[in-house]
Every structure is written in C-alpha cells, then in structure tokens.
Amino acid sequence: MEYLKKYPKLFQWLFLLVVFFALCFAIDVPETYKFIRGQAEFVKDPNQSVYFFLGKEVRYYAFDVFWRLPPLLGWLPIWINDSLFFLMNEWMPMEFWNEDTQEFKTRPILLQISRNLTAFMTFLIELIREILLGGLETIVAFTSWDFIDAYPWLELPGLPWTIVAAGAAILSYKLSGKGLALFAGLTMIYISIFGQWKPSMQTLSFILVAAPLSFIFGLGLGIAAYKSKRVEKALYPILLVMQTMPQYAVLVPALVLFGVGDHAAVIITMVVAVPPMILLTILGLRAIPPEVIEAGRMSGCTNWQLMLKVLIPTARRDILIGVNQVIMVCFSMAVISAFIGAKGLGFNLLLALNQLNIGLALEAGLCISLIAILLDKMSLAWANKQTDYFGNLTFFQRNKNVIFFAASFVIGIILAYVGTFIFKGSFNYLFEIPHNKGISTADFWNKGVDWIFDTFFVYIKAFNTWLIQDVLQPMRALYLRMPAVATLVLAVGAGYLIGGIRSALVVAALTLFIALSPWWDRALVTLYMATFGVVISCLIGFTVGTLCFQNKKSAAFMLGVCDIFQTFPSFVYLIPVMMLFGITDTSVLIAVIVYATIPATRYTIEGLRSVPVGLHEAATMSGVNKFQRLTKIEFPLAFPHMMLGLNQTIVFALFMVIIGAFIGTEDLGQYILKALSDKNGAGIGLTLGICVAFIGLIFDNLIRTWVEKRKKHLGIA
Amino acid sequence: MSETVIKCESVYKIFGENAKKMLEESNGNVDAKTFQEKGCIVGVNNASFEVAKGEMLVVMGLSGSGKSTLLRCISRLTDATGGKIFIEGQDLLELNNKELIELRRSKMGMVFQSFALLPHKTVVENIAFPLQIKGTKTEESINRAMEMVKLVGLDGRENYFPRELSGGQQQRVGIARSLAVEPDIWFLDEPFSALDPLIRKEMQDEFLRLQEKLQKTIMFITHDFDEALKLADRIAIMKDGIIEQLDTPANIVLNPATEYVRKFTEEVPREKVLIIEDVMDTSSNDNLGDLKVSKDEIIENVAEKILTQEKIVAVVDSGNNIVGSIKPSKIIDTVFGGRKNGS
Numbered sequence A: 001m002e003y004l005k006k007y008p009k010l011f012q013w014l015f016l017l018v019v020f021f022a023l024c025f026a027i028d029v030p031e032t033y034k035f036i037r038g039q040a041e042f043v044k045d046p047n048q049s050v051y052f053f054l055g056k057e058v059r060y061y062a063f064d065v066f067w068r069l070p071p072l073l074g075w076l077p078i079w080i081n082d083s084l085f086f087l088m089n090e091w092m093p094m095e096f097w098n099e100d101t102q103e104f105k106t107r108p109i110l111l112q113i114s115r116n117l118t119a120f121m122t123f124l125i126e127l128i129r130e131i132l133l134g135g136l137e138t139i140v141a142f143t144s145w146d147f148i149d150a151y152p153w154l155e156l157p158g159l160p161w162t163i164v165a166a167g168a169a170i171l172s173y174k175l176s177g178k179g180l181a182l183f184a185g186l187t188m189i190y191i192s193i194f195g196q197w198k199p200s201m202q203t204l205s206f207i208l209v210a211a212p213l214s215f216i217f218g219l220g221l222g223i224a225a226y227k228s229k230r231v232e233k234a235l236y237p238i239l240l241v242m243q244t245m246p247q248y249a250v251l252v253p254a255l256v257l258f259g260v261g262d263h264a265a266v267i268i269t270m271v272v273a274v275p276p277m278i279l280l281t282i283l284g285l286r287a288i289p290p291e292v293i294e295a296g297r298m299s300g301c302t303n304w305q306l307m308l309k310v311l312i313p314t315a316r317r318d319i320l321i322g323v324n325q326v327i328m329v330c331f332s333m334a335v336i337s338a339f340i341g342a343k344g345l346g347f348n349l350l351l352a353l354n355q356l357n358i359g360l361a362l363e364a365g366l367c368i369s370l371i372a373i374l375l376d377k378m379s380l381a382w383a384n385k386q387t388d389y390f391g392n393l394t395f396f397q398r399n400k401n402v403i404f405f406a407a408s409f410v411i412g413i414i415l416a417y418v419g420t421f422i423f424k425g426s427f428n429y430l431f432e433i434p435h436n437k438g439i440s441t442a443d444f445w446n447k448g449v450d451w452i453f454d455t456f457f458v459y460i461k462a463f464n465t466w467l468i469q470d471v472l473q474p475m476r477a478l479y480l481r482m483p484a485v486a487t488l489v490l491a492v493g494a495g496y497l498i499g500g501i502r503s504a505l506v507v508a509a510l511t512l513f514i515a516l517s518p519w520w521d522r523a524l525v526t527l528y529m530a531t532f533g534v535v536i537s538c539l540i541g542f543t544v545g546t547l548c549f550q551n552k553k554s555a556a557f558m559l560g561v562c563d564i565f566q567t568f569p570s571f572v573y574l575i576p577v578m579m580l581f582g583i584t585d586t587s588v589l590i591a592v593i594v595y596a597t598i599p600a601t602r603y604t605i606e607g608l609r610s611v612p613v614g615l616h617e618a619a620t621m622s623g624v625n626k627f628q629r630l631t632k633i634e635f636p637l638a639f640p641h642m643m644l645g646l647n648q649t650i651v652f653a654l655f656m657v658i659i660g661a662f663i664g665t666e667d668l669g670q671y672i673l674k675a676l677s678d679k680n681g682a683g684i685g686l687t688l689g690i691c692v693a694f695i696g697l698i699f700d701n702l703i704r705t706w707v708e709k710r711k712k713h714l715g716i717a
Numbered sequence B: 001m002s003e004t005v006i007k008c009e010s011v012y013k014i015f016g017e018n019a020k021k022m023l024e025e026s027n028g029n030v031d032a033k034t035f036q037e038k039g040c041i042v043g044v045n046n047a048s049f050e051v052a053k054g055e056m057l058v059v060m061g062l063s064g065s066g067k068s069t070l071l072r073c074i075s076r077l078t079d080a081t082g083g084k085i086f087i088e089g090q091d092l093l094e095l096n097n098k099e100l101i102e103l104r105r106s107k108m109g110m111v112f113q114s115f116a117l118l119p120h121k122t123v124v125e126n127i128a129f130p131l132q133i134k135g136t137k138t139e140e141s142i143n144r145a146m147e148m149v150k151l152v153g154l155d156g157r158e159n160y161f162p163r164e165l166s167g168g169q170q171q172r173v174g175i176a177r178s179l180a181v182e183p184d185i186w187f188l189d190e191p192f193s194a195l196d197p198l199i200r201k202e203m204q205d206e207f208l209r210l211q212e213k214l215q216k217t218i219m220f221i222t223h224d225f226d227e228a229l230k231l232a233d234r235i236a237i238m239k240d241g242i243i244e245q246l247d248t249p250a251n252i253v254l255n256p257a258t259e260y261v262r263k264f265t266e267e268v269p270r271e272k273v274l275i276i277e278d279v280m281d282t283s284s285n286d287n288l289g290d291l292k293v294s295k296d297e298i299i300e301n302v303a304e305k306i307l308t309q310e311k312i313v314a315v316v317d318s319g320n321n322i323v324g325s326i327k328p329s330k331i332i333d334t335v336f337g338g339r340k341n342g343s
C-alpha cells in the first residue's frame, strides 16, 4: 500500500500493461486468419463480407472485432481517388484560350491550373538546365518551334564545366572564404571528371528551382501565420501531418495531378519542404523579444521594413535551420522523385540500385551528397555574411570577384574552343565530360563488394540468419499477434496516463483511423521495424552523445558529423547496407538505425549542453564526481530535450522504413510503392501515407505532452 | 513655462479582451481590483499631465506600476485604451500610419529597458539603423553612427556584435541609436540601470551635459531616486497605473500628496532635494553673520559652510538682496529630522 501511494504512476502503468497482456492472451488468433495477405486485396471471394458506403463497395474478411476491426474506412482510398478524378476531369469546366490552336477550349479549371503550373515549373527548370547544359527549350518558350528551325544557332550552348566550377568556387570564396571555395572547386571537378556532370546539373537545376521556391513559400506562409491567428489555425493540422508523412506517399497524388516529370517533382518537393520551413519561421518569429520589434517601430520602420530588416534577420537562426531542412528535403526528394520521372542523379542512383550495381550507386550518391553539403554551407554562409564599411577598398578589391569570374569565363570558353582541336572526333572533355565517359571507380567498388562478400560471406550470412530468425521473425510475430483491441487499450491508456483525457482522445482517434483502414497488419509490421530501429538507434545515439559530451571538442565534432550526415539524402543510406547485406530486412533495418541515430545523438548532446553552467559549477563545488553529476543532474535536466530527440528518431526511422520498401519489405511502404504504378493508386497512396503519418503523430503527441509536463515540473519551460 | 510638447488627457491603458467596453462602462472610474477579477490588467489609469519643451520629466514607481506602459502609450507603441495624447499639439491617436512613421523618424527617440538591439547587426550598424530606415545614404549614416559611437565611448568596438558586449555597453549602443536621428522628444526606459555605479555617474553627467546643449524634451524612467533628483525637472510617481503625484522634487519630498508618496520618499536624503529657500526663515532678523548663501542652493552643497558658522546665516536672492535667514541648527534638523520620524 505504501508503495502504491509513493509511486502511483508506476502502478497505473503496471496495471495498464497487465490489462494489455491479459487481452493479448485472452483473444485468440482466428483459425482462418492469414496474416497480412488475408486482408482486403481487392479480390472477390464468396467468403468476404461486403458493405456499401457513399456508393462504394468495400469487401473484406470479417473476423472477431476484438481481434481485427473491420475496415470501415475501406471506402476512403476509393473515394479519394474518385474525387481526385472528378476534380481533375469534370469539376467547373471553363473556356480557356489555347495559344497553339488559336481557339477557345473547354477544360476543367483544376486541369487548367495544373497545366499552367506545370508549364511554369518546366520553364524555370529548363531555363536553369539549359544555362548549365545547353538546349533550345527556353528559346522556344519565348518564340516557337518554327522560329528555332529558322535560326538554329539561337540554341543556348550551355556553359563549359570549367566555368561552372570556377563560378562555384568564386561564389563560395565571396560568401565564406578559402575553405569553402576549395571544397566547391574540388566538388565540381570531381563531378566532372567522374562523368556525372550531366545528371548532376540536371539535379542541380531541379534543386535551384525547388529550394528557393520552397523557401519563399515557407517563409511567406510562416509570416502569414505569425501575423494572423486564423491562418495559423488553418495551417497547423496540415503542418503536423505533413511533418510525419513519408515523402513517398505524396508522390502518388502528385502523379495524378501533375503527371510525370521534373515539374511534378518540384511541386511535390515544395509540398514536402514547405511545412518545416513554415514551422521554423513561426518558431523564430515568435521568439523575437517584443522590445526589439518596438525598437524597430520607434526607428520609424514601415511594415515592410520591419519585416525585412528587423523580424526576419532577428529570427535568422531558426529560419536558417529551416533553410537547411529545405535543402535536405530537396535532395532527398531529388532521389525519390526519380520514381515519377525526374531526371538526374536520383534516377541514376535508383537505376544502379535496381541493377545492384553498388559501385555506380555509390558514385551517384556521393555526388548528390557533395552537392547537398555544398549548397547547405553556401546558404549558411550567405545568411551570415557581413558588410565591411571601413575597408577603404580600391576599385579592384571591391570588384575582384566579378573580375575573376569574367576572367575565368573567358578562359573557360577559350579552353572549350581549344578542346575542339585537341579532342577532334571524340568528346570535348574541356566542354563537358559525357555521362559514364569519365573515370569510374564503380568497378573497384563492385569488386570490393564482391571481395567482402566472398571473404566474409559466411559471417555475414550467419549474422543475417541469426538476426532474422532469432530476433526479427519472433519480434514481428509478436507484433502481429497483438489483437486490435489490446493495442487500442494500450495506446489510449498511455495517452491518458501521460496527458489526461485530451491526449487519450487524440491518440484514440489516430489509432482508430489506422485500425479501421484495410492495412492494420502492415501498419504493425511498419511499427515493428520502426521500433527495432528506434530502440537500437537510441541506445547508440544516447551512448555516443553522452561520451562525446564529456569533451567540448568531441561534442562540437560530433554535431558537425551529424550535420553532414543529415544532409545526405535518405536514399544514399541504402547503398552501403545493400552492399553488405543484400536485399533483406537486415539491410533496411541497418539503414534505419544509421539514419535514425543522427537525431538521437544530436539531441543528446544538445540536451546535455543546455544544462546551465551554473548548475555544473554548483554540483562540482558540492563535491559530486563526474558520474554522479551525469546521472543525478545532467541526465534528469537534459531528459526532456533528449525525448524530443526520441521523437525525431521515430520520425526518421519511419521515413527510412518506408523508403526501405524499395529493397522489399512487407509493410505499408511496399503498398505505397505499389500504388505508384497503379492507375488508381492515388487514394491508396495518400491513405497509406496518412496511416504512417498517424503512427508518427501518436508518438509525437505522447512524447510532446510528456516533455511539456516534465519541463514545467523542472521549471525550464 | 514655454510651449507644451507632450500633453496627456486622462490616458488609460488596460490589457485584456474587452478592455475598451469595460472602460466605457466604468465611466472613467477604473478600479484595478475589480478589473483584474474580470481578467483585465490595468497598465495606466487616468494619467493627465503636460511636459514642456526642454523639460525633463522623470517617472518613478515600483516594478509593474505602469511606467513602461505609459511611455509606450505616448510613443504609440501600444494604442491607449482611452484618453487623448497630444504631441506638439497634434492628436497622436488621430495620426495615420504614415504620419506616425514620419513623426517617429524625425521627432522621437527611445532607449529600451532591455536594450532591444538587433542581434544580427554590429554596433555601428545598429546605431545607423534608424538613419538607414529613413533612407539616408549608407556612407553618411555610417559616418554619423561613428560620431555617436565616439560620443558614448565605444570606439574600437564598432564592429562588435551585441552578444559580444556587456550589458552596460549594449545600453550605450541603445542610447547612441536613439540619438542618431537627433530627436526632439526622447524617451528613456531605465537607461542606466544596467551600468555599474562609476559608469552610471559618468553617463548621468554626460547626459546632463548633452541635455544642456540639446535641450530635448525628455521622459525618463528610473528606479533610483538619487538619479531622479540629479536629473529631473519634475518627478511623477506612479502606483498601480495611477500617477500619485507629479511635481518638483522638493515639493514631492516636502508635501507628499498621498501616504504612498510619503512612504516612497521617506528614505530620500532631504539635503539633496531641498534648497535653502525651502527651509529658510523669512521673518526679518538683524542678528546676521557675514556669510551669505543664495536661496537657490541645494542644502547639501552649502551645509558644511553653514554648519561651521556660529551666527545665523543670511539668505540672498540673485540680486544679492537679503530675503531671509537660516540657523545652523535648522540644517541639522532638516538633514536628520526628516528621517527620524520615518524609521
């Protein structure tokens, strides 16, 4: 009894667990139940039950409701699909002027908007692409095909790679200094020499459109939300869902709305990249001390000046994190959107992975990662740039960057021209090194992989088998064995214990949505993979973070490493693991672990760092040793922040699990991938995406509520 | 007095959802307690006063008494809930956005309690900021800002960021920024409270010297009575949003209008506030010594001289006519008497 009074929460949790397990044991698996495959797969079978809703027929196998809930939301994907189709093809037809045929044409408004948007995006991408690589679409866009036939020399020639490399280096120098300039130059030279120039520039042109647009939209919407409570309220739920929505899932509806190609990829990238930008903008603007704003007003700022010169710069730190996120997402999407026909490195990467050509994949992946890091560093340097008013510079000093660029421009052109004589009859290597005609280390890597495989095959295989048979399979079976009701009770109970009625209701709604969808089993598989990944990631991340924290230098170093790793597009993580473990669940899980360890480590270090120095000193003065200080003071205080890290770890893990479908898993991701090639896949893809997002949101809600309470308790809210 | 620059007529500022409605219903009789029960916080309660050109009004009061809020109303950083405010005869609340911006750009400067520097700008950029907002050329504004940097003694640190400066240094940047546009009206919200005593005294002297030269109209908030005495032409004492008394320093000490003001001024060293005229004996007296003191001297400054006299000291006006007398014992009474019955 005494214990009960002392630790009431502990007993409540124990009670919850007891109920959960009791339910698990009490509810048997129905004999006819076929895991995963048995559910609504849209095959007709006389044993199926049927119901109609909103005119849609939904078929499913009925089981004991305690075991699995019937898919009462089974109509949703079909309905989304039909609505999309209706909106695109029948809703609000209007007359539109057609330039090409010179006549009015009737079209549904949404289709027209989509076409215009598509044309606009395509134009932007092509413009940059043709500046970098040459082509004639841009000129055509302003004139016509007949015109270009008459004046074929008007075609944009494209820049020789030497000029682009020099330009990147000079720009980096101007923004930051020698270090970045060297990095930029080497990156560009590497890309060129290894024959990745064309795909790299294609990807770059895609990024140079997607990233600024995402930035502008995100910033704009963020400001709008900051200024108006109503906008914020309207945006908030969308932002929440989008934050945990796997990027795959948005591909499918985009396919329906915008078709296939780079433009669709840009739009989709914006859909994914804008929400974090909005959130961070709001966060940054909110944190501005009111007196700074007042100081701006007293200086006589107009509203515009206040926004541009006071608010945005003052919120710079968070906005910059937003920019970093945007770039990260853009590169991630640069790969993923290869599924819907975006050209560039991503496409090559996927192709190479598909052919199991690890060497090629590695090279493409390295290129993407290098460009990502470069752009990230450049944008950071740009935002932190300072003006020097007192330099007393000469004309040459002030304009030296422009002069250097002009010089390298001329030299580049001369080189390219000279190249036409040197490389007569073959490729002009001083102009552009064609794809796969550069140096390639792919063979080397492939041989390396083969060697590793031959040498360590026995061990790898043994490890693999052990992991799958003795750890993963049983764990998976356990998860699948959970009756729907027991899971619901567990989730709702946890919600209630952590955040009271409110949390319980939110969690219940989210869980019910998944349980009532036709993919409960697959959601459980997703969950099992994510859990496995998260547990190991946290163990590694918290340990590594704590160890690195012991020393200022190693902490800073580790944060830097996290920064760089975070900039890698998620797909890149699949390359090395496939190299070692081939196409198995193990590969996916290891990728998940590596990817999700980043936030776990980062937040651990940041959390420990945020413990006030005064407390440190006070603790040291009271004669506490290092270990005691860690366990008694630093951990408890840093724990809330570390829990936010856990939250991120879960989101990262879920993302990677879903991407893992590419390797072949049996979870929700697999279905999303399938939906991509399905004519009616949009609804399914979106619903699946929402399911995954909701898994993330359940944990998000629980963790955040807990953290808030804990912070209040510790007085560091 | 000369022309009025700032004029407030029953200004109210009440925070809360339907503050305006509640104020109308209360007919101007705002009671902080009843308002608080209904979820409104009273910031400024029925403030009426005038500030003349070149005058320095010091606002005092405990934390949360509404000093900053009053200043914000007059600079229209918040809109007053009720009442009228005139700046040089213009109705402040009637100004449209453009006129308001113009007014701030040309006439007003403000120093903030928490410095409110722009974190992304260096010292010199911060100071040049109001000029650049006005559209002054970069070079000109930077030159002007450098002058201000020198004025507040921060030369050599012009390229530092605010985060690299101490609190006192930051506040000096704030002061320099508010002076860069040469405002006529200058609002200062506890400008010196972050400074150490030595620099504070230096800044106060500097401030007085500047004021002598520039003759700005100033509203100055402070917690420090010594500071108030040193600087103020008049002092306003606030409590719970109400201006309890607004008067010259001497009057506030000698004739406190309310119990609160009396308590507030109890600890004030009288010899620093009062001048000879306040305590002299005006009845004619023939038994005067050789020493003569001006009636406008602050007691503290002449106390030692008077106390060394054995005879009664003559008090003269600016024309050297004898207008009264003062006994050395009266000085002792004034200096120690006031405090005796207080504590």
Ligand SMILES: Nc1ncnc2c1ncn2[C@@H]1O[C@H](COP(=O)(O)OP(=O)(O)OP(=O)(O)O)[C@@H](O)[C@H]1O
Residues within 6 Å of the ligand: B015, B016, B041, B042, B043, B061, B062, B063, B064, B065, B066, B067, B068, B069, B070, B113
């Ligand atoms: N934006 C606001 N919303 C609600 N209440 C406010 C707001 N600003 C100030 N108040 C309240 O108005 C009252 C007066 O605040 P003000 O800042 O004017 O005090 P102050 O006299 O300047 O105090 P200090 O000496 O601490 O600066 C306080 O009770 C404060 O809580």
Ligand SMILES: [Mg+2]
Residues within 6 Å of the ligand: B067, B068, B069, B113, B189
């Ligand atoms: Mg204040």
